[in-house]
Amino acid sequence: MTRRSLKLAATSALALVTGLTPALAQMTEVGPGEGALSIVAWAGYIERGETDPAFDWVTKFEEASGCKVSVKTANTSDEMVALMNEGGFDLVTASGDASLRLIAGDRVQEINTALIPSWGTIDPRLQNAPWYVVDGKHYGVPYMWGPNVLMYNTEVFKEPPTSWNVVFEEMTLGDGQSNKGRVQAYDGPIHIADAAQYLMFHKPELGITSPYELNEDQYKAALDLLRGQRNLVSRYWHDAFIQIDDFKNEGVVASGSWPFQVNLLKAGGAPVASVIPQEGATGWADTTMLHVDSEHPNCAYMWFEHQLSSNLQSDLSVWFGANPSVPAACTDGRGMQTAEGCTANGLDDFDKIRFWTTPVADCSQGEDTCVPYYRWVSDYIGVIGGR
């Protein structure tokens, strides 16, 4: 409390509002709904049938709980963190590279899993995942997970590529032309992990054990790989729809991507497919987290239960090309998803996927030995700038 008081005395009105509210203690019971719920989410995560009438997992919740849902779409993890720091929202569907930052920044509160009846149905592999559980405390409820796949053009690649080398190293592709200028990479610092994962497989002598925990030497090797990639990449992608356009009009034939773009391009008749190559893939596992100053905690807890027990898990996994956190959603017919669909989305590849998590200095290699995230941010800007 003293730290907060000092801050209060020293700073602006904004800090006054946020700093005055003491961190809420863990909820002990779910009361009646407050009538509203605001969620920061990835595009396509909270559908109420407006994009496609078949995909709606909000309307019924609103009818049952009386909580009116409003959504703020965010495009990157960094944006989500910024929005939560700003405040005024109840929930966020945070990926692993945002969740730990939110916890460390006191932006989210601990969840009482006992208040969520369907908690037990969650995939056991996710129930205590390190990207949202700190010191045994749960700071959220798993939402959805999926791999970052390698999307490729089926006319250029007669056989699915077996390695990420098509986007990391210059080579001649199946159509006899170089891959230079025809591949893309993600315009976010977390892409450094993709490079590290590639090195983990091809340069075991570096001793990388996790692509998110890199010491200086390992980090340097990853950046060098990315600097080489800069010569192959004409433009990095950060907006799913611009990547879709680039596959259509810019002659891009291979890139790390999300099942979302693959599905949309396929639906539009484009000759693309996706694969998880031999090196494995990074992936995202998103967690719904509750803001520390949430004004609608009862509605939020109702949403937690809804997100696990309704058609949401099943239909969202079809819609986004991802995997439900509740395995039963693949098979019990609560929505449109099927066992085959889950397999196609990579449900069985869980062990191949290294989920996004925020790199920190104190890692399994020792205290202050790993390169922390802020350097990933500035160095990646440098790499894209050709440095």
Add this chain to the structure above:
Amino acid sequence: MTTQTPAILPERGLADRLTALFWRHPRLLLAVLLTPPLLWLGVVYLGSLAALLLQSFYSIDEFSGLVKQEFTLKTYAELFRAQNLDIIIRTLVMSAAVTIGCAVIAFPIAYYAARFAKGKWKAVFYLGVMLPLWSSYLVKVYAWKLILAKEGIITWAAEGAGLSMVLNAILSIPGIGGNSLSTSPLGTFLVFVYVWLPYMILPMQAALERVPASMLEASADLGASRAQTFRTVILPLAMPGVIAGSIFTFSLTMGDYIIPQIVGTSARFIGLAVYQLQGTAGNIPLAAAFAVVPIVIMVIYLMIAKRKGAFDAL
């Protein structure tokens, strides 16, 4: 008949009373007229600028992303990191190139409009210059992405005209070329020039219009060639307009964050860096420090322009 009308007309109500009040106290009217805009300027505009400046002296906790509200110059020191310096220089070079490109293209258009266009053609000119401003900026930029794409109109036209060699030669120039126009710095330049051109043409045209025709005749009369007249009379007299236009194109390019996101190599520009740092990375102090850079550059630019006598003809 004249005896019927009084020497002093009766007061007709509030409007007349106010007129009398303002007549007796001329400064009052000025104060009434100026107070709202000055408040707006002072509080909203300068206030937010001051808040920005203040933010730039804070720093960010890199892990949690929260702003540490303690005075430090650390954030400014960060600007001089190689990759950030790259961004500043890249933006500066692009802004200068766009400004020169706009000036070169705008001058003949503005000159024609100011000197020769009359009546209907003047209307056509204004319409032609303003029309692109009416459509959505985003639509224009996305349209340009398609025009410049590898499988876009320009490539197609170049193939049709047998100029693919030329296009490829241009695209292979290091520094400005790339895999396609849409992914090259040249493409970014073209879109910037297109989008900001009206902001150069209009002030230039206004400045040229104010140059009396007799000035040009006097110059020719005294023996000057067209080139000499341009250099010694037209350009200096049009300079305030060119400077005004260049302030627009220069600062708009420096602040833009949409175009380099959609067309170009993904390499960051100041505007994009500010957008990402404040919007997605939550690093408001560094964003603020970046935002101060264009202000400083513009101040220096104006000071140089003034010293060079660009405003002498005002």
Add this chain to the structure above:
Amino acid sequence: MTAAVEFQNVSRHFGPANAPVKAVDGVDLTIAEGSFFAMLGPSGSGKTTCLRLISGFEKPTGGVIRIFGQDVSDIPPNRRNVNTVFQDYALFPHMNVRDNVAYGPMVKGVDRRTREAQAEEMLALVKLEGYGDRKPGQLSGGQRQRVALARALVNEPKVLLLDEPLGALDLKLREAMQDELKALQARLGITFVFVTHDQGEALSMADSLAVFNEGKIAQIGTPKEIYSHPRTRFVADFVGSSNVLAPEVTRAFGGPAKWASLRPEMLRVTAADGVALSGVVTGLRYLGAGSRVTVAVNGTEVAAQLPAGQAVPEAGAVVGLAFDPSALHVMEGER
């Protein structure tokens, strides 16, 4: 003697060919070298267009213009050794007075030292020593006029063109400048071509003048010829505002049945008894150096100028009019 400027059937038409605006319409003109030539006429009469044809800012649509015997059809303005003093002076606002004056030599490649010396010399000629560092905006109208003059003369032109140069000056300054211009011309011996709509200015300054009307020259001659022997009603009316008499009125005044002019100062107002001409005073105008009396004679209003000191009749009075018969000038043309 060579002609400084010669026009042969020169026309300048604007607008569409089927309905042209004939700004200048078949003008023949010869300006003698070393003369002070005035082009006089109301606005829109073509006099300024003629000046611009000489300087080259306008191209003739027909006819030939020669400057010192050379056809200048294909010579652009910057190669004609002819300089203009513009009506608005057209001084370059971004240059100081010295640079303005040195502009001509500058564009011709004269080195800085020489051209600045020339400029100072010219400024001395127009009595503006020490004004070299000022900007045109800091000068009065008369001073600007002198700078414009110096800027033109520094080039040692063969012909100096002046487009209403005194129009913007007040009366006193205008008269002083008239004298100065005249003296300057006499001293330099350069041919001056002077455009004005002020007939007094034209008459007092020019060696010879051309009166323009509707794109044509109505009369050309010395001031005295034009004043005392106007060839047309227009000239008579425009130069010195003569009484223009219709043929039947001329006969009543004792002349032939032709158009004639009679200068107001040639008329004397007398008692009404025993004179051939009499009428009623309809208007009186006090002019300072005399008065002008309008008398209605058989329905025709005639103006008579009375010298100062003479008794002025009252309005409505019946007066007689007398004049020397030789003052009645019978005109050849009607218009």
